[in-house]
Amino acid sequence: MTKIESKKVDIYSPAEKIFDFLADFTHFSLLLPDKVENWKATKDKCSFTLTGLSDFGMQISQRNPYSSIQIINDEEIKMPVKFEFVWLFTNEELSKTRVQAVFNLDINPMMLMMVKKPLSNFMDVLVDKLKEKMEENQ
Numbered sequence: 001m002t003k004i005e006s007k008k009v010d011i012y013s014p015a016e017k018i019f020d021f022l023a024d025f026t027h028f029s030l031l032l033p034d035k036v037e038n039w040k041a042t043k044d045k046c047s048f049t050l051t052g053l054s055d056f057g058m059q060i061s062q063r064n065p066y067s068s069i070q071i072i073n074d075e076e077i078k079m080p081v082k083f084e085f086v087w088l089f090t091n092e093e094l095s096k097t098r099v100q101a102v103f104n105l106d107i108n109p110m111m112l113m114m115v116k117k118p119l120s121n122f123m124d125v126l127v128d129k130l131k132e133k134m135e136e137n138q
Helices: 015-022 025-030 109-135
Strands: 002-005 009-011 036-041 045-050 055-064 068-073 082-093 096-106
Touching: 002 109, 009 109, 015 025, 015 082, 015 096, 015 109, 025 036, 025 045, 096 109
Parallel strands: none
Antiparallel strands: 002 096, 009 096, 036 045, 045 055, 055 068, 068 082, 082 096
């Protein structure tokens, strides 16, 4: 499996608040960049098209309160690769949390060259927007 990591971001908000926000896909629409189209979500599943790449379907497979959320591909959406997307949280201080997104995917080297940069940029946008959203009402 190939691992693609977002940058690590310090968010001045408690891990509980961040976890509760990310544990529900319906909140993700507030984080998405313009390159996402056809967004549909329930609490546990979502589907969308990432411009220039493909259709994605994801479902939350595991919620570990205040430390991680594991997301896997939704078997109902046929995609050429299997993946795991994980949100990682580390409490730095009472109201400061370090967050990182990690994408593990089973992909051939040729396809990896095409998707690595757009996927990495997408993940960085997600963590930046998460920081902005979580800190806006502090």
